Amino acid sequence: MSSHANHALTCALIRSNPKFQRLARRRARLAWALSALVLALYYSFIMLVAFAPGWLHLPLYAGSHLSLGLPLGAALILLCWLLTAWYVRSANLHFDAISAQILEESQV
């Protein structure tokens, strides 16, 4: 058998593995949900900037010159990073392990 046909067979085998289907579904759900969350957070922030700037101007605490908007912006950056870390952790711990199992079961 040619290596090409071999490759196609292995691919078909992997695809039919229920673990593979579960992996693909879980990964897609997490990746798209997190992307949507980051974009929703960012564009909500932009909407605040555009339509409720006064709210971001409010003092952080009574008598402060710092505004509410400053920690909010910093929190947005931090939150985006934490979500990134969450995805990378799940992928490196769980997804890679499942994917290694699938490859092993397909003997490649």
Next chain:
Amino acid sequence: MKRPALLLALCAPLAEAAPLTAEQQPLNLHAIGMFFVFVLATLAITWWAARRTRSAADFYSAGGGISGFQNGLAIAGDYMSAATLLGLSSLVFARGYDGFVYIIGFFVGWPIVTFLMAERLRNLGRYTFADIVSYRLDQTRVRSFAALGSLTVVCCYLVVQMVGAGQLIKLLFGLDYSTAVVVVGALMLVYVIFGGMLATTWVQITKAVLLLGGGTTLAVLALARFDFSFETLAEQAVALHASGAQIMGPGSLLADPINAVSLSLGLVFGIAGLPHILMRFFTVPNAREARRSVLFATLFIGFFFLVVCALGYSAIVIVGGDPQYFVDGKLGGALIGGGNMVAMHLAKAVGGDLFLGFLSAVAFATILAVVAGLALAGASAISHDLYASVLKKGRANEKDEMRVSRIATVAIGMVAIGLGILFEQMNIAFLVGLTFGVAASANFPVLIMAMYWDGLTTRGAVYGGLAGLISALALVIGSPSVWVGVLGHAEALFPYDQPALFSMPLAFVTIVLVSKLDRSKRAQAERAAYADQFVRAQTGFGAAAASSH
């Protein structure tokens, strides 16, 4: 008020593209000395890398042997140009919170790249992003398009960096503009031609460490003036700034919401279409390291952006309150050296001439590392996509391919130097819009659809990509900053400077429509081939492994 604010916002991403008021300064020996040390160190790196760069895999992707942490630094280095330090800190200095909003827009694309692209880039690609786009499509046509997209982005960005380098060096080092451009071009050629991706990566890492270290030290020195109290800083900044308390919240940056949204779309999705950034994902051994590298990159970039924001606010007090940094000593007037020198004045104010020299050298090193990455991305598009795949149909021998890549690097270097000198007197802010516009409207849609949509066909990819490329180009030419600002017409053909809001959806719609209408036999085979591509994308089965060293 609307116009200048907007223009400033658009210029900011690349301080180098700033108003050309730069006067040549007296020779700055501290800066030149420290820059000389940096150049010697990078030449040593190149010499070391050259002895390890033998195969095409070494040249294009450092043999896939860079670790996630190292690559994270390199990605952060590629993304943080001198403009980040100079342009963004100046924007916060001038406009306070509006600058911060802008900085956040620069950051938000990174998580998206992590979630949707990092592992697929590594699993499906080898040397260029065209590998992924053409994975199951027609090599000749798709690669030709991808190379066109890459080269457009690379050339625009290179010119921006070159002109910026010339202006900045004239100002910081007191060297002549053309000399500066030639020095940058020549060093970039040496790194890329002899050291390939390995040298380019380590130059980038060195620079990223210097930039992070220099920026953080500057912020600590500056904040020490306020006893590390943000409250004290805010109180004094509000008291000193012409806009008063306005700088603590949103101002008029978003006066034109359509332009603002278009700009943010270009920034967020443009990242995922910059060939020199995408290339970095091929230098790590596997998808796991690819993910780790964006995690580190995101950490460094996010941290640095917050540092830059602190620099901008501190400068409002430290630089803004000291007449020696203003032309004729007029507080609130024009800054000496132009509007983008805020971070440099701050360095002098808190760290003296020696620290100013150090930071100037870091700024120069930053430009040098970024242009080297760009030149390598452009050379790969020519040698790997156009020469080896399109011209030789995948049958080029490796030696010839590497020779072509080196010739291509020289050609790109010459074009960059030539255009850099030619564009000296031009306001090139529009090139920034063009770079991100084309990256977000041509490269990104085709790449993400190739990764995620089984229905994509060759025709869809090529027509959709070209629709994005041409519309982004046309909209930028018809925009106020080119049609009025550069070409001198009275009225713009298109009211917005940023094309992405219009050209990106156009590209997606064209990709989907043309692919759906494609009834050819070829198209059916291409749709069917997605199933195997999907297996490789998910598991890395069949992906290029790291070469052994």
